[in-house]
Amino acid sequence: MFDTLPTQIGAGFTVLVVAFAFLKGDEPERIAAGAYVLAWFATLLVQGDGSVGGTQWGMMGIDIIMLGVYIGLAWKSRRAWPVWAAALQSLVVMSHILSLVDIRPPISAFYAVINLASTGILLVIAIGTFWAWQERRAAGLE
Template sequence: MQYHPHALGHGGFCMFETLASQIGAAVAVCITAFAFLKGDEPERIGAGAYILAFLASLLVQDTGQLYGTNWRLLGIDTIMLGVYAALVWKTDRAWPIWVCALQSVIVLSHVLTIVDVRPPLSAFYAVINLASYGVLVAIAVGTFWAWQDRVAQGLE
């Protein structure tokens, strides 16, 4: 979320400098809050990891870096891929599969900078941003399904 899965502030922008980044951060907070309030354990883990990565990416972002690999963000995104892969392995839910696939796209976008394929910077951030919003949508849908399952069972 970030102009990246955890950060709406990459690409030379301060986190809340633009209206788009403010709206994106608000969407991220709302969806993760929904997951914490209405989701089961897998949704809470996914949302918690997302928010932690969001905050970590804010701490490590380098707004002056226009070229090359941002190794710290790559590390955060790789850890997130591991967290989501563990959710796929440990749960029987569908949404972690989608999140893991989208997070793989984000990590592979970083890999493009390592192998020196030079996509336009705007394309790089567009891929990461869209995949990040896809992660949020998948978490929201998974949370909604978990909540509705509990409602149908009369637990809520």
């Protein structure tokens, strides 16, 4: 899975954001980062590298669970970033639904949407962690 330079850069970015969220974030950021890294590893286990077409049910299930996590964080948290994470994750779920309904978008478009939305979610978690860290610093708690 990590055989190309772009996948290695993406994995490094993911590890950096998750570490930043665990070190400097509050509870919502830690929950999101933990769920993201668990879903990342689960996706590595269930994805079918040989199957190019059709719905990958395992990945779709993981992405639906992640959408539920982000919706729950948006509902219970007083922060704005979980709304953005849920919106980006809904794009990923809709991509799965498009392949399920047999709209047949090009597979490169399917993977582009998933990769860009996942990168956006990581950016949103990083921004939310930075804001939480700065709020704690401004309050003198850190």
